[in-house]
Amino acid sequence: MMGLTSPHLPWAPLLILLPLIGGMVCFVWPRTAKIIGLCSVFSVALLVAGLAWQILENGVYRHAVGGWRAPLGIDLYADGLTLLMLVATSMVGLGVSVYAAAYFQGEHSNRFWPLWLFLLAALNALFLSADIFNLYVTLELTGLAAVALAALTGGRDALSGAMRYLLAALLGSLAYLLGVALLYHGFGSVDIATLAARIEPTPVVWAALGLMSAGLLLKTALFPLHFWLPPAHASAPPPVSALLSALVVKASFYILLRLWLEFFAPLAGDKVGDLLGLLGAMAILWGSIQALRQTRLKLLIAYSTVAQLGYLFLAYPLTLATGVKAWNAVVYLALAHALAKAAMFLAAGNLLRFGGHDRIADLDRVVQRLPLTAAAFALAGVSIMGLPPSGGFVGKWLLLEVALVQGRWDLAAVMILGGLLAAAYIFKVLGHTFTQAAVTHEPRAVPFSMEWSAFLLALSAVLLGFMASPVLTLLGIGEPFGASEIGL
Amino acid sequence: MNWNAWIPLLVVASSLLPGLFIFALAEDRVRLRTTLNLAAALVKLALVGWMLWGVYQGQHYETRLALLPELELVLRAGPLALFFVTLSAVLWLLTTVYAIGYLEGSLNRSRFFGFFSLCVTATVGVALAGNLITFLLFYELLTLSTYPLIVHRGTEVARRAGQSYLIYTFCGGALLLLGTVWLYTLTGTLEFTPRGFLSGLDEEYHSVLIIIFVLLIAGLGVKAALVPLHGWLPQAMVAPAPVSALLHAVAVVKVGAFGIVRVVYEVFGVEFAASLGVTKPLALLAAITIIYGSLRALFQDDLKRRLAFSTVSQVSYIVLGVAIAGPVATIGGVVHLVHQGLMKITLFFCAGNLAETLGIHKVSEMNGVGRRMPWTMAAFTVGAFGMMGAPPIAGFISKWHLGLGALEVGQGWVVLVLAGSSLLNAAYFLPILHAAWFRQPPNAWPQEHAYGRQETAWALLLPPVVTALLALAAGLFALLPFSPLEWANLIARREFYPL
Numbered sequence: 001m002m003g004l005t006s007p008h009l010p011w012a013p014l015l016i017l018l019p020l021i022g023g024m025v026c027f028v029w030p031r032t033a034k035i036i037g038l039c040s041v042f043s044v045a046l047l048v049a050g051l052a053w054q055i056l057e058n059g060v061y062r063h064a065v066g067g068w069r070a071p072l073g074i075d076l077y078a079d080g081l082t083l084l085m086l087v088a089t090s091m092v093g094l095g096v097s098v099y100a101a102a103y104f105q106g107e108h109s110n111r112f113w114p115l116w117l118f119l120l121a122a123l124n125a126l127f128l129s130a131d132i133f134n135l136y137v138t139l140e141l142t143g144l145a146a147v148a149l150a151a152l153t154g155g156r157d158a159l160s161g162a163m164r165y166l167l168a169a170l171l172g173s174l175a176y177l178l179g180v181a182l183l184y185h186g187f188g189s190v191d192i193a194t195l196a197a198r199i200e201p202t203p204v205v206w207a208a209l210g211l212m213s214a215g216l217l218l219k220t221a222l223f224p225l226h227f228w229l230p231p232a233h234a235s236a237p238p239p240v241s242a243l244l245s246a247l248v249v250k251a252s253f254y255i256l257l258r259l260w261l262e263f264f265a266p267l268a269g270d271k272v273g274d275l276l277g278l279l280g281a282m283a284i285l286w287g288s289i290q291a292l293r294q295t296r297l298k299l300l301i302a303y304s305t306v307a308q309l310g311y312l313f314l315a316y317p318l319t320l321a322t323g324v325k326a327w328n329a330v331v332y333l334a335l336a337h338a339l340a341k342a343a344m345f346l347a348a349g350n351l352l353r354f355g356g357h358d359r360i361a362d363l364d365r366v367v368q369r370l371p372l373t374a375a376a377f378a379l380a381g382v383s384i385m386g387l388p389p390s391g392g393f394v395g396k397w398l399l400l401e402v403a404l405v406q407g408r409w410d411l412a413a414v415m416i417l418g419g420l421l422a423a424a425y426i427f428k429v430l431g432h433t434f435t436q437a438a439v440t441h442e443p444r445a446v447p448f449s450m451e452w453s454a455f456l457l458a459l460s461a462v463l464l465g466f467m468a469s470p471v472l473t474l475l476g477i478g479e480p481f482g483a484s485e486i487g488l
Numbered sequence: 489m490n491w492n493a494w495i496p497l498l499v500v501a502s503s504l505l506p507g508l509f510i511f512a513l514a515e516d517r518v519r520l521r522t523t524l525n526l527a528a529a530l531v532k533l534a535l536v537g538w539m540l541w542g543v544y545q546g547q548h549y550e551t552r553l554a555l556l557p558e559l560e561l562v563l564r565a566g567p568l569a570l571f572f573v574t575l576s577a578v579l580w581l582l583t584t585v586y587a588i589g590y591l592e593g594s595l596n597r598s599r600f601f602g603f604f605s606l607c608v609t610a611t612v613g614v615a616l617a618g619n620l621i622t623f624l625l626f627y628e629l630l631t632l633s634t635y636p637l638i639v640h641r642g643t644e645v646a647r648r649a650g651q652s653y654l655i656y657t658f659c660g661g662a663l664l665l666l667g668t669v670w671l672y673t674l675t676g677t678l679e680f681t682p683r684g685f686l687s688g689l690d691e692e693y694h695s696v697l698i699i700i701f702v703l704l705i706a707g708l709g710v711k712a713a714l715v716p717l718h719g720w721l722p723q724a725m726v727a728p729a730p731v732s733a734l735l736h737a738v739a740v741v742k743v744g745a746f747g748i749v750r751v752v753y754e755v756f757g758v759e760f761a762a763s764l765g766v767t768k769p770l771a772l773l774a775a776i777t778i779i780y781g782s783l784r785a786l787f788q789d790d791l792k793r794r795l796a797f798s799t800v801s802q803v804s805y806i807v808l809g810v811a812i813a814g815p816v817a818t819i820g821g822v823v824h825l826v827h828q829g830l831m832k833i834t835l836f837f838c839a840g841n842l843a844e845t846l847g848i849h850k851v852s853e854m855n856g857v858g859r860r861m862p863w864t865m866a867a868f869t870v871g872a873f874g875m876m877g878a879p880p881i882a883g884f885i886s887k888w889h890l891g892l893g894a895l896e897v898g899q900g901w902v903v904l905v906l907a908g909s910s911l912l913n914a915a916y917f918l919p920i921l922h923a924a925w926f927r928q929p930p931n932a933w934p935q936e937h938a939y940g941r942q943e944t945a946w947a948l949l950l951p952p953v954v955t956a957l958l959a960l961a962a963g964l965f966a967l968l969p970f971s972p973l974e975w976a977n978l979i980a981r982r983e984f985y986p987l
Contacts, residue, residue: 388625400669416662436642469554
């Protein structure tokens, strides 16, 4: 069995190639789309397990595609952070795929699978990339696949939402590309490690970093650049909304995090970190309040994403003394949010299908009759609110701890307040689970697999609350956040 | 293999797993559900009995599971934990019997019993929690699992009561979380320790510790219904009677009071808390709550609301006993944890019987009800006299120790509070008893159900009679081993004031 963990086995390249080929097959032979799609996603999950095993045995994975090393060739790189992002992608991907297999039929199914597999390939490639140009390419591919998915079912709302999304995505990656060009011009390399060694604070570098950050923040939908997110995420079909909210926004966040760790932070210093933290705090409050005001379920969930993304930025001003812990918290929050938010959108999709609408005030006509879906929504809600035991709680606990150690009362207060607001908007929905209203229409049955995939995703978000030690150990491989101080 | 490391976990699981299974049961599987409920309650009781015997002989039962880096999920069956666990296990069994009778033929019973089991799981978890984060975990689980029980009826009133409950308890939970994390950043440990783990901290932290104390007590005070954080409790009365009974006797309110005991004795340590000067204000707050709750109870015509305000008042006896900070008063406060539970659950069972059998919801409708339902009202009478503190019922023992303990540490004003409260208790309970036993019954009851020759269904009658007898026995046999009082002595000897 030692052979399986050999450092030379090509798990990582396969993670990109397999869904890519799968997507093409789906595209050429639409009749096989569903089965090929499911097989590909399932295989990707196995490949991630293989990669995880490899990394656990041998440490950080580095692979030069075609034998060419940086700066000429393309490097694939995988440490603990990469691995966790891949795991989250494949878990959410599995859940959404099982759901989508029942949700999409006929023409929609034929269009969904190739796009989703392209998106999966692009996401995997993005997480495995080690140079800023490749990151650009994969980011662009991710964005395009995502926009196409958002527009999948047509319809006026979906198209206008997707159009806004397209403009934001293109603008974002364009800004990023400009920044990459400036850096390449200045330092003759796009490899992150090489750049980190050569970079110095000149006006050109400032411009480049500014452009790249702005582009990535736009794509991550950080307040006040979130304007495109709610319409796009709310109007897409539920499985697509789940992918967009759970994974796609995390992709640009991941790039920003990597760049920040490698060379933004030393150059940018406190001021920029404080600004990001401030924007994050405002995102939490604004997003939560907006979510609370919504009358439609999917818009509520979309605004909740805006709020939850804010938490990810609270770590930036906190990383000076206790860097590792703050970043651990952020990654944990991102994982928990990915699982919980996907579950939430899928559950909303079930309610939508069952009742034919997503008006929150009228939900009592549907929620009681789909207890498993209601349970999925509730469990996902527990993690989003950050109540124990859940992945969201672990992340919040760690972040709160760091904030208090550094005396950042403002940030701690925002976290607590954000949790309370989240409870308010989640129970705005759940309150209707227990009211008694007569069923006034003929409901549409929800397939077994759609209810269970939502429920299992939500359950895994809660169970993540018991996995802190193994997950954080995994995350520590390759020390993505620098040397860890005593006690993690 | 060391079984002692698993028994606390088993005690928690013995209601968790059946609860999860019950959720999945179809509505009409009545027999299976009933069997499962009762079997689980009996298994829990047996496990608790086993641990009681073991702890009495000096065994240790402790489960440790990894939760966060450096923080573990700890379930430890110390004397204090077992005191509360035993109360929960016994009353869970009786309340389950009662609920089966009460809810016969109503809707959504699988959901009800599922959350009911989760609620007990959370209570037992809180009791067994060996550190503050485990406590927090189960504390929040309790909030979540009680909410569906409060809104069970699904009416608009129920929804609003649930909403107000959530607003109060989530805010309380947030304060508790903040206090806990803050404490952790100062000490690096959250383990409940006899005499507390904070006295070693430098003088410069003392002002911070006072703030943390306020945060923790405010967070717990919401559930313990300390004035002015009690607003949710009277509203929560819309819940079905077995839920109110459990809420007031064991689950929510008691958990808050129990948490305060833990924080004062095993986080701060009572001597240290006294030296910080935080116990005096707490005692004052408890005294205000005692008087205020009684005064409000006086003016309620709705029977369950009157009992609810009475709970507000009675639970603060526990807090008062803790805050007086002397050994005897502590015993009085801690023993009231069980005594109040037995008496209050009796009263709520009886109130439920009156509502279910005769449709009586108001005190003014209770004329002559003693003749129609003698057993129920006899149990009610025992509970009511116990609340007033009449010997030989359990409540007397609590008040006696509280008063004695207060005098011991030279706080005579507490005796005045106790006397005043007893008078007020008499003022709102005696008219009920008088009306029930000595007034003429009306020609027709508001909404009568016939139950053959008995006054009401067996499942409804048995639990209050048993709890009333237990309350009586706890007072009569207070000096025998394994009586609540003797066990409270044991707690004081081993946990609070170890040599």
